[in-house]
Every structure is written in C-alpha cells, then in structure tokens.
Amino acid sequence: MPQRPIPGTSGTVRTMSLLGDPVLHSACAEVTGFGPALDRLVEDMFATMYAHQGVGLAANQIGVGQRVFVYDCPDDEDVRHVGHVVNPRLVTADGDEFLGPEGCLSLPGLEAGTARFDHAVVEGVNSDGAPVRISGTGFFARCLQHECDHLAGTVYADRVTGLRARRLRRAIRRAPWGAGSVRG
Template identity: 75%
Template sequence: MRHGSIPGTHGRVRPLTLLGDPVLHGPCADVTDFGPELSALVEDLFATMYAAEGVGLAANQVGEGVRVFVYDCPDDEDVRHLGHVVNPRLVAADGVVVRGPEGCLSLPGLEAGVERYDHAVVEGFNAAGDPVTVHGTGFFARCLQHEHDHLAGHTYADHLKGWRKRRHLHQISRAPWTP
C-alpha cells in the first residue's frame, strides 16, 4: 500500500516485484530461522517501503517468498501503527465491510475500490521470535488484510469483480511497467 512519510532506516532499498512476477502469485513459506538474515530482511522491507512512499510491504514484493510484512500505517483516527509481523495469521476480519480506494507498490500508479472489513487482527511473531498480536481498525485494518493477502499469493486486484475487474485489467494492460 502507498503513503507518504519517510523516517530513517538502516536497511537497503530493494527493487520492487511487479504484478506478473511468479513470487507474487504463490503462497509464501513460513520463516523457520529467526536469525540475523531475518532482521536484515525486515530492515530492507522498511527501507524499501519508505523509499516507495508506502504504508505496508510484504517480503514477496521484494522477491523473497517468505511470510513477513512491515507496516507504518495510520488508522482512521490518524493514530500511527509501526511494526512488522513474521508468519502472520489473520485471526479476525470482521465488522463493517467498506469499499475504499486501494493501491499497491507492486501495481504502481493504479488503484481500485476494494471491499475490506473495518477491523482485523493478525497474530504472529517479531524478528526475535516473540509472539505479537496486532489489532487494526479502519485504514490500518485494510493495510493488515492487504499485506496478509500478499503472503497468500493475492493482490487487491484479485478481490475485484464484474466491471471493476474488467476496467482494472484494462488499466493493467496499459500500464508502462506491464511487459
């Protein structure tokens, strides 16, 4: 997902994986090694997300097929949520279904109205292997669902139906990054 602020980070900016790359379209593997390589990946994800002005980024969006995502995302009350989740499980997605504009760093320049729940809970681990539970409402709930989808091999475009899907597929076919 896209946003704006760019705090400092120690990771390196990696090239973004674009729609059509096989790593975006298959389920990611669980992380089994909670060592320095994982910490470096988390730092790289933050650096790449900030450089691209995003609010969330999944590991497969930089070509790594493992279950990790980072976020720096406000909720609807403009409260900032900053963190990462390793091996996340979406344990709740409920509340009111809201259709809102959604973009993706792997589909640059495009967005579509996507229906998402306004509440989500993700459980997983941090890079040190400690359990974490992340609760999100509003826009932050949308972000959690969006990044969790990436790790299952889905993008927001997979949620579109009917004329919205046809219009979006046409926009993708005309995008400058489409091969």
C-alpha cells in the same frame, strides 16, 4: 532506556516485484530461521517501503517468498502504527465491510475500489520470535488484510469485481510495467 533506531534507516532499498511476477502469486513459506538475516530482511523491507512511499510491504513484493510483512500505517483516527510481523495469521476480519480505494506498490500508480472489513486482528511473532498480536480498524485494518493476502499469493486486483475489475485490467495493460501481466 536507549531509543530504538528508526526502522529502515540502515536498510537497502530492494527491487520491487510487479504484478505478473510469479512470486506474487504463490503462497509464502513459514520463516524458520531467526537471526541477523531476518533482521536484515525486515530492515530492507522498511527501507524499500519508505522509498516507494507505501504503508505496508510483504516480503514477496521484494522477491522473498517468506511470511513477513512490515507496516507504517495510520488508522482512521490518524493514529500511526509501525511494526512488522513474521509468520502472520489473519485471525479476525469482521465488522462492516467497506468498498474503498486500494493501491499496491506492486501495481504502481493504480488503485481500485476493493471490499475489506473495518476490523482485523493479526497474530504472529516478531523477528526475535516473541509473540505479537496486532489489532486494526479502518484504513489500518485494510492494510493488515492486504499484506496477509500478499503472503497467501493474492494481490488486491484478484479481489476486485465487475466493472472495477475490467477497468483495472485495462489500466494494467496500459501501464508500462503491465503488458502481458493480466488476462481478460
């Protein structure tokens, strides 16, 4: 059986959308066209995620308002999970809720304690339209929830509360890319 190429090796690194860009704050559209253009998008998303040393990337983070995300993320047992989901739905987010550090390629250099469940299940299809169901625990569950949030127009900073939220807003205002992207 021929080996599949490593994701992202033939992709183009695209420009990252940063906090404040309207595409990050709008719900993404369902993907209806499957074919070479979608395959190219997925490949470019992997290349961009790897270039920025991320563990997940949603299409709107590169300015594309479609429901697609890619991931290359370990769980808490250091099992590596690599793949993509088109038209994902978060069907389960349960178990214990943990406050853990969370960052985002669209808020470079920052992180804040964010509450997430330690188990998540996402259903959707792959770029060929075949059904996929991904189950994750620990850090990988956090990644799945984070990427599904992106496609709904939510960034992790929207989930941070209290003193952590005030500190994060201050850090965003001080970031070279963050001037004017946050109120409060």
